[in-house]
Amino acid sequence: MFVIIVYDVQSSRSGKLRKKLRQYLNWKQNSVFDGDITESEMEYIHDFIQGYVRDDEQVILYEIDGSDFVIEKVFGQEVVDKQFL
Numbered sequence: 056m057f058v059i060i061v062y063d064v065q066s067s068r069s070g071k072l073r074k075k076l077r078q079y080l081n082w083k084q085n086s087v088f089d090g091d092i093t094e095s096e097m098e099y100i101h102d103f104i105q106g107y108v109r110d111d112e113q114v115i116l117y118e119i120d121g122s123d124f125v126i127e128k129v130f131g132q133e134v135v136d137k138q139f140l
Contacts, residue, residue: 057122
């Protein structure tokens with residue numbers, strides 16, 4: 056399945072979430088990840104996010120039935136993948 060995850064969490068906590076998502080997904084932009092993952096990987100990510108996110112934070116997860124249905128259009132400068140600490 057193809058997923059897109061966007062998040063808005065406290066900056067002091069975003070590093071841990073970002074590090075976890077980078078294990079499974081492609082970093083697209085600040086607080087945005089996407090990629091093809093398995094059902095079991097999705098279940099793991101879902102459980103991690105559910106246990107990690109606080110009431111004053113938000114994570115939005117879009118599940119798409121395969122990347123064949125996604126058309127990506129980038130306007131402006133495309134972000135080059137960076138390593139985060």
